[in-house]
């Protein structure tokens with residue numbers, strides 16, 4: 090491969106800095122598009138790359154079998170429709186030479202090479218406060234002085250050095266997949282060792298095995314691999330693209346992974362075994378990573394049970410492909426959920442282990458002791474080899490950024506120090522204290538969890554548009570605020586609870602590099618949501634950024650861009666997009682019909698032991714109830730449950746997903762009661778029904794199949810109000826015995842002047858207006874201070890132990906907290922969950938608000954404690970790996 094010409098505009102004198110508006114480090118997918126956009130926006134720019142030509146990843150990774158694992162029609166630039174039609178990919182997954190040719194074609198088409206300095210490594214970067222410019226030091230040619238410094242240095246561009254003693258003693262040949270020689274390597278007739286079984290190894294092993302006399306693969310951790318079924322681009326995808334190119338690309342930009350697939354809505358337990366297998370076989374035959382990661386069932390990436398089904402099906406495939414059972418077992422991943430580590434696409438990977446010239450060494454059983462002059466010795470055996478191939482991966486996400494050292498920002502701060510406890514960024518794009526500094530696909534952005542071509546274009550567009558806007562407004566610096574960055578860090582942590590990525594030790598978390606601080610580095614909230622957040626930052630006046638200009642001009646719109654939990658944000662955005670009329674405008678009958686219709690569209694919940702309906706008598710009528718029983722042998726403690734709905738809406742089935750979920754988590758029986766509703770039955774009917782029902786259920790616990798003795802009460806929203814009132818009435822009226830109360834976002838008081846009523850008056854589904862309406866229908870103003878309506882105004886002494894859940898974005902938040910505090914002050918044992926980023930319905934929207942899981946885990950633990958049941962282990966062993974309770 091001839092080296093491209095080195096850009097001639099650099100000063101030849103090492104001392105004289107090359108002056109540009111923008112310096113870009115890297116000339117891969119990101120750097121090339123940056124140059125194109127910057128030039129079009131009227132900036133002078135230079136790109137610097139250590140490599141001898143354009144291509145980045147595709148310049149360096151030339152090992153046998155290197156190819157992309159996102160279909161190439163998706164893994165391409167989309168910024169210029171003419172470019173799209175000017176290039177035709179030959180394969181579904183193009184190989185490295187073709188992708189490199191494509192990037193060269195792009196560089197030529199837009200004449201980009203003239204602004205690139207090849208074979209030039211940036212070694213240091215320093216912010217010059219006075220000049221408001223970055224000074225970059227290079228190892229070749231002139232330093233660079235620039236207004237803006239953009240690192241397009243790649244997430245997977247810093248190969249990880251081997252961690253094994255003795256590499257230098259080895260007398261044979263040593264290669265790294267990430268730095269493969271340009272003129273190829275002849276492995277014919279040689280004894281080859283491959284260390285590592287990540288993507289690069291899985292792509293190269295079948296081809297190396299075909300050449301080598303013998304191949305020994307040293308595996309520490311097996312990965313899931315799926316057949317690529319490479320060939321021409323699939324006709325269904327091609328016709329989708331060709332029939333509406335713009336729409337196809339837009340769908341990719343708004344999708345979760347950057348590839349236009351729809352969101353799956355069906356969950357695993359709604360499908361039969363046969364249906365699941367059929368979906369799986371179809372995905373297996375499709376040979377498409379994003380398809381199998383997103384299209385099987387909606388819970389595969391977020392729920393450990395939904396995920397385990399996929400894992401088992403893949404293990405079955407491995408067992409069928411590999412003849413030797415011991416080798417097959419060693420190749421089966423068992424320490425991480427499917428997709429929590431990047432799965433690999435392969436061609437004949439598993440079948441390669443059936444070849445007589447291939448040996449798998451399981452390093453979990455016999456770790457490598459050393460590399461010697463003649464080969465590799467484990468603690469059991471010695472393997473003489475001629476060639477060692479290290480396929481040991483990269484110091485991902487931060488490796489190439491931190492390799493420029495030091496990067497010195499404002500007040501002499503070094504990025505290495507600022508990131509000592511892990512990378513801190515705002516949007517994965519910028520860092521507080523480092524003005525005019527940007528990263529493309531940096532830590533904190535979707536990056537490696539996405540089709541990176543889409544993420545790169547989004548980042549580049551956002552950055553260049555901001556630079557142009559900054560210049561046009563007369564500002565010279567831009568930098569995120571501390572608040573914005575801290576908010577992003579918290580949002581990242583919230584997002585990490587949605588998916589199962591956190592349950593694997595991977596390069597996503599830095600676990601592959603000894604000594605690296607661990608934490609999930611890519612943004613798990615999805616490509617489309619991320620894009621909308623970046624856009625929101627702009628539409629809200631550069632929220633979280635400080636801009637400065639000549640003469641002390643400053644603009645700072647401080648704040649956090651996302652305070653909601655990520656899934657709550659999606660739900661609320663969806664609801665807002667539906668433009669529904671306010672519930673209170675529908676009248677009680679209309680509102681009930683609306684809620685019933687709404688509930689019909691949701692899954693009822695996972696299977697439980699049994700569901701039994703009945704009615705129970707009260708003084709002047711009868712109340713329907715529904716019993717939800719666990720699948721385990723009883724009798725179980727009984728929880729009397731009151732649904733939400735503002736005393737007006739709902740019934741014994743309306744919180745079914747929540748009841749089923751809690752039955753599974755607590756191993757207790759829930760009896761959900763349909764108390765009578767307003768306006769037909771105004772106060773105190775609902776309160777008195779709640780008490781009477783609890784009494785009857787306690788007296789008939791055994792008949793219902795429950796454990797006789799004290800019952801527990803629980804309720805959400807108005808149901809929380811009834812549960813709280815029931816506890817007060819039971820204390821005052823001689824029983825029944827109540828062992829504990831779970832109040833979820835309860836109504837406890839008739840006052841509307843607490844801050845949460847104002848802070849969350851609108852926009853979070855339960856509005857102040859709706860609460861006024863509920864109160865008006867239920868209770869006349871004169872009755873509202875009655876403790877049976879406002880239990881906060883009653884006597885809160887000697888009540889059963891309580892667990893009170895409140896949500897940050899709920900008008901009822903403060904009265905829930907006030908009730909918990911009042912009980913605690915009166916000596917009642919109280920635990921509180923103040924759920925940050927959640928809204929009133931977070932915990933009852935079971936299969937939608939995934940981040941509600943950990944809250945329900947805590948509620949279930951509390952109920953078990955109240956009932957005197959033993960704690961459920963948070964780390965239950967499951968076949969293969971430990972389940973974290975938060976993920977269960």
Ligand SMILES: Cc1cc2nc3c(=O)[nH]c(=O)nc-3n(C[C@H](O)[C@H](O)[C@H](O)COP(=O)(O)OP(=O)(O)OC[C@H]3O[C@@H](n4cnc5c(N)ncnc54)[C@H](O)[C@@H]3O)c2cc1C
Nearest residue numbers: 115117118119138139145146157158159210211242243541
């Ligand atoms: C084998 C392999 C397969 C992949 N397949 C896919 C895929 O199918 N789909 C997908 O979305 N992603 C894939 N990726 C990820 C891939 O890295 C990105 O898709 C994309 O190529 C990144 O482009 P980039 O320009 O941001 O970074 P890179 O391509 O990594 O380019 C960064 C450049 O910066 C240069 N550089 C770094 N530090 C310095 C410095 N200090 N001074 C000068 N130059 C420097 C490097 O030399 C490099 O050329 C794959 C990665 C690998 C390794």
